[in-house]
Amino acid sequence: MTQADLPDTEALIAEYALGLLSKDERQALEDTLARSPDLQQDLVAWNEYLVTFTENLPTRAPAPTLLARIEAQAFGGKRKTLWQQVLPYLIGGVLGAGLLWVALQSGVLTQLN
Numbered sequence: 001m002t003q004a005d006l007p008d009t010e011a012l013i014a015e016y017a018l019g020l021l022s023k024d025e026r027q028a029l030e031d032t033l034a035r036s037p038d039l040q041q042d043l044v045a046w047n048e049y050l051v052t053f054t055e056n057l058p059t060r061a062p063a064p065t066l067l068a069r070i071e072a073q074a075f076g077g078k079r080k081t082l083w084q085q086v087l088p089y090l091i092g093g094v095l096g097a098g099l100l101w102v103a104l105q106s107g108v109l110t111q112l113n
Contacts, residue, residue, distance in 0.1 A: 013039060017046040 015021050016029050033039050071079055103109050 009039065010042065013042045014046050017043060017050055 012021070012025070012029055016026060021029065033043065068079070
């Protein structure tokens with residue numbers, strides 16, 4: 001694909017800079033960009049132009065609770081503590097060891113011979 005093959009290179013470069021192209025369109029344009037210094041310059045120009053939209057925005061730190069909100073939306077509910085994560089395995093291990101002890105003490109395992 002050459003620059004002449006692309007229908008509207010200026011619009012495609014702008015959409016690429018904004019991240020609006022599909023995977024196939026992006027791959028095709030990246031292949032063309034690798035061979036075309038003119039398109040690379042257009043992409044640099046678009047990136048510089050788009051950055052001007054955010055230059056005058058004030059810098060703000062994210063809210064301290066942002067990570068917890070993101071995790072809650074992604075994984076549902078509150079994050080479990082270490083004890084809440086380990087306790088079911090600990091209980092299972094103790095119960096398993098208890099059942100093994102009962103089986104050995106009662107002689108159930110020796111009667112199978």
